Amino acid sequence: MEFDPVTLARIQFAFTVSFHIIFPAFTIGLSAYIAVLLLMWMRTGQEKYHRLARFWTKIFAISFAMGVVSGIVLSYQFGTNWSRFSEFSGNVIGPLIGYEVLMAFYLEATFLGILLFGWNRLPPWLITLASVLVALGTATSAFWILSANSWMQTPAGHEVRDGIAYPVDWLRVIFNPSFPYRFAHMLNAAYLTTAAVVLAVGARYLLAGRHGEESRTMLRMAVGMIAVSAPLQLVIGDLHGLNTLEHQPVKVAAMEGHWSGEEPGHLVLFGLPDEEERTNHFEIAIPHLGSLILTHDWDGTYPGMADFPEDEWPPVVNVFFTFRLMVGIGLLLIATGFWGLYLWWRGRLFDNSLFLRTASYMWPLGFVAIVAGWFVTEQGRQPWLVHGLMRTVDGVSPVPGASVASTLALFVFIYGVVFTMGIFYINRLINRGPMGEAIEAAAGLPNRPMSAAEEAAREATGREPGEGPGRPLTAPKG
Numbered sequence: 001m002e003f004d005p006v007t008l009a010r011i012q013f014a015f016t017v018s019f020h021i022i023f024p025a026f027t028i029g030l031s032a033y034i035a036v037l038l039l040m041w042m043r044t045g046q047e048k049y050h051r052l053a054r055f056w057t058k059i060f061a062i063s064f065a066m067g068v069v070s071g072i073v074l075s076y077q078f079g080t081n082w083s084r085f086s087e088f089s090g091n092v093i094g095p096l097i098g099y100e101v102l103m104a105f106y107l108e109a110t111f112l113g114i115l116l117f118g119w120n121r122l123p124p125w126l127i128t129l130a131s132v133l134v135a136l137g138t139a140t141s142a143f144w145i146l147s148a149n150s151w152m153q154t155p156a157g158h159e160v161r162d163g164i165a166y167p168v169d170w171l172r173v174i175f176n177p178s179f180p181y182r183f184a185h186m187l188n189a190a191y192l193t194t195a196a197v198v199l200a201v202g203a204r205y206l207l208a209g210r211h212g213e214e215s216r217t218m219l220r221m222a223v224g225m226i227a228v229s230a231p232l233q234l235v236i237g238d239l240h241g242l243n244t245l246e247h248q249p250v251k252v253a254a255m256e257g258h259w260s261g262e263e264p265g266h267l268v269l270f271g272l273p274d275e276e277e278r279t280n281h282f283e284i285a286i287p288h289l290g291s292l293i294l295t296h297d298w299d300g301t302y303p304g305m306a307d308f309p310e311d312e313w314p315p316v317v318n319v320f321f322t323f324r325l326m327v328g329i330g331l332l333l334i335a336t337g338f339w340g341l342y343l344w345w346r347g348r349l350f351d352n353s354l355f356l357r358t359a360s361y362m363w364p365l366g367f368v369a370i371v372a373g374w375f376v377t378e379q380g381r382q383p384w385l386v387h388g389l390m391r392t393v394d395g396v397s398p399v400p401g402a403s404v405a406s407t408l409a410l411f412v413f414i415y416g417v418v419f420t421m422g423i424f425y426i427n428r429l430i431n432r433g434p435m436g437e438a439i440e441a442a443a444g445l446p447n448r449p450m451s452a453a454e455e456a457a458r459e460a461t462g463r464e465p466g467e468g469p470g471r472p473l474t475a476p477k478g
Contacts, residue, residue: 003401193366
C-alpha cells in the first residue's frame, strides 16, 4: 500500500492543530472574562462575581492544560514531519515561537498558579492582578503565534541566501502586511467564542431553575459582549478580506467561487464549484455584490481563478464551503446578540424560553467558526508553505509515508482518550455550577473586599466576618 508522506503530514498537522486551536481560543477569551469578573468583584464587593470567577477559573485551568498538551505535539512536528521547512524558515519562525514561550506561556502559567491556589491565602487585589496578567499572557501568546503564521502568509523583512530565509528587519517580520488584521480577527473571535459558551451555560442554568443570580449575570454579560463583538467581527473580517485580496488574490477567488477576472464578481450564496469546468453548479448569487464589497465599485473586477496557473490553485471546494460556514455562524451570532438586546430592553431576557433554549445549544458555534476560519486560511494558502517562497511539497521531511501514517493513527487514539476525559471533567464542573465555589470559599477565610461594618466587626471581635467562635465558616444556604 502506497503512503504519500506529503498528504499524510498535512493531515496529521491539520488534525492536531484543529484540536489545539480550540483550547487557546477558549482560554484567551475566558481569561479576559475572569479578569473582568474579578475587577467587578473588587469594585462592587458582590459575591456573585467572586463565585463566577472561581467557577470559570477551574474550567480555564483544564482548557489551558489541554492546550499545552496538544501544542507540544505541534512543536515536535516541525522537526519530525517538516524539517526542510524548519531549515528554510527557522531563523525567522524560531525566535517568534520562542518569544511566545518566554513572554506569554511563563506569564500565564505563573499567575495561573496564584489564581488556582491563592483564593483563601492571598489578598483580593493580588488575585485580581494575577487574573489580569493571565489575560495579558494569553493575548501575548496570540500575538506571537499570529505573527509567525502571518509571516508565512505574507512574508516580509527577510532575505533568502543559499535557500534559507534570514531576518533583516524584525519590525517588518513581526508586523508583516497581514498580521494586524489576522491578530485582531483571531482575538475578537476568541472573545466571541467565550461569550457564546457563557451564554449557553447561563441559559441552561436558568432553564433548569439553578443558580439564578449567577445565571442572570452570565446572560447579561454574554449578550452584551456578543452584541458588540459579533458585528465588530464582520467589520474586521471585511478589512482582512481586502488585505487578503491585495496579497493573496487567488485565496479570495477560491473563497468567493470567482472564476473569471474579466467579469464583475457576484456574491455567491451557494454553489458547487467545479474546478475542471471552471464554474459553479446550482449557483445562487447576488449579481455585482461581490465586486461592491471587495472593490467598492458595482462594476469593479478582481482576479478570478482562471487568472492563475492551476498549479497555484488552492483546493477550491474546501475553501469555498469552510468560508461560508464561518460567515454563516458569524451572521447567526450577530442575530443572537441583537435578539438578546431586544429581549433585555423589553425585560424578557430571563424568561423567554425560546431564546433560552436556542442559546443553550450555541456553545459550539464559535469553536466551529474558528476551525473553519483556519481551514480557509491554511488551505487557501496552498500550494505554498511560505507564500511565494516555499511550496508545501518542498517542506516535508524525508521520512517514509508509513511512519507518518502510524504516528497519525497513534495521535488519533491518544487525542480521543485525553480530550474525551478533559471534556467529561469540564462538563462535570459545569453541572456542579458556581455554588460549589461558595461552599469551597466558606471552608477558608472569605476572600473578598470587606465593608466598613465588617472591618469594624473584625476589629471588635478579633474574628473574620462570618466566622463563629471556635468553628469554621459554614456554607451559605441557597
